[in-house]
Amino acid sequence: LSLVMAGGVAAGVVGPQLVTYTMDWWPPHRFTATYLMQAVVAALSALILLGVKLPLPTAQEIAGGRxxxxxxxxxxxxxxxxxxxxxxxxxxxxxxxxxxxxxxxxxxxxxxxxxxxxxxxxxxxxxxxxxxxxxxxxxxxxxxxxxxxxxxxxxxxxxxxxxxxxxxxxxxxxxxxxxxxxxxxxxxxxxxxxxxxxxxxxxxxxxxxxxxxxxxxxxxxxxxxxxxxxxxxxxxxxxxxxxxxxxxxxxxxxxxxxxxxxxxx
Structure with missing residues (x-):
């Protein structure tokens, strides 16, 4: 749990700094470069998540219980x-x-x-x-x-x-x-x-x-x-x-x- 939460701490540092350093890359259109960089980060995250295999719920988990x-x-x-x-x-x-x-x-x-x-x-x-x-x-x-x-x-x-x-x-x-x-x-x-x-x-x-x-x-x-x-x-x-x-x-x-x-x- 702590390792997962550490990702949020890292995001708190990297995310806003990414905005600061990219928001003026294209002066006529402020923040456009930031959105493009955000898309790149999301694509990289998607590639990492391709390797995650989650177990499917069992029949008891789907229909069992109250x-x-x-x-x-x-x-x-x-x-x-x-x-x-x-x-x-x-x-x-x-x-x-x-x-x-x-x-x-x-x-x-x-x-x-x-x-x-x-x-x-x-x-x-x-x-x-x-x-x-x-x-x-x-x-x-x-x-x-x-x-x-x-x-x-x-x-x-x-x-x-x-x-x-x-x-x-x-x-x-x-x-x-x-x-x-x-x-x-x-x-x-x-x-x-x-x-x-x-x-x-x-x-x-x-x-x-x-x-x-x-x-x-x-x-x-x-x-x-x-x-x-x-x-x-x-x-x-x-x-x-x-x-x-x-x-x-x-x-x-x-x-x-x-x-x-x-x-x-």
Whole structure:
């Protein structure tokens, strides 16, 4: 897991620097060379992935276990999917808008690139010890810490439009994503049995990444129409929803969940 996460740290350094060094290669059309270089990197990644052979799900994994609808109604799964989706949605929502807001505030593209670099490092760097935190404190507390950090990132952004405000916002946002998303992913593991993992995790990924795409598409239009402060204020609404889902899960005793599972079995 740490080796995989290290790839994210490397991407946090290489990606923004790739933008910095290529964005002005074709002066009449800024960023055109950057998109071409991104396509080259994607093609190289695709060649590497050709060598990856993943095992196909067994018949038991496809059809075995409890009904998917029953699992999805569990408070634990609802909390896990909600918190994972909110964390990823807000990370993408604010990260997409932040560099544009920096440009609108008169800051240089290089400053935005540096902010994104530290944001991505903050996203993946803590992964080397996040698992230990989950083991010690529990996934729900780590998720709550991630949501708090995400809220703090929006609060810092509301404090001003200096470069330092944007950078701190992006760093806190990255940390919040790491704790929130990895903690929520750990909660999903508590919701299914081994033979159910393919269906349950596929449903969770569909929810998380579907909502993330909505956040990514909506952030630019919201920023252009209403400004950076409104984007930040809007981000608090999903956070309230995520905290409510966590509270609902905490209010249900494990014995209640086990009784429901036994009934379904």
């Amino acid at each position: 009904p998917l609808g029953f699992i999805a109604r569990q408070p634990r799964f609802i909390a896990a999917a909600t918190c994972g989706a909110v964390t990823y949605l807000l990370m993408n929502f604010l990260m997409t808008s932040a560099p544009l807001a920096m440009h609108m505030s008169g800051h240089s593209q290089e400053s935005a690139n540096w902010g994104l670099q530290w944001h991505v490092i903050a996203m993946y760097g803590p992964s080397f010890f996040t698992g230990s935190l989950i083991t010690r404190w529990g996934a729900n507390r780590v998720v709550a810490a991630g949501l708090v950090l995400t809220g703090l990132s929006a609060a810092v952004g509301l404090g001003g439009v200096d470069v330092s405000h944007f950078w701190v916002t992006l760093i806190l946002l990255g940390l919040g994503w790491n704790f929130g998303f990895l903690g929520a992913s750990a909660l999903v593991l508590e919701c299914h049995r081994p033979e159910e993992k393919t269906r349950v995790q596929s449903l969770n990924d569909f929810i998380v990444f579907g909502l993330m795409a909505i956040g990514s598409f909506s952030s630019g239009g919201l920023l252009a129409a209403y400004g950076w402060d409104v984007v930040l204020w809007v981000s608090f609404a999903p956070l309230v929803l995520a905290f409510a889902a966590l509270a609902m899960m905490a209010g249900r005793k494990d014995s209640d969940l086990e009784q429901q599972e036994n009934t379904a079995s």
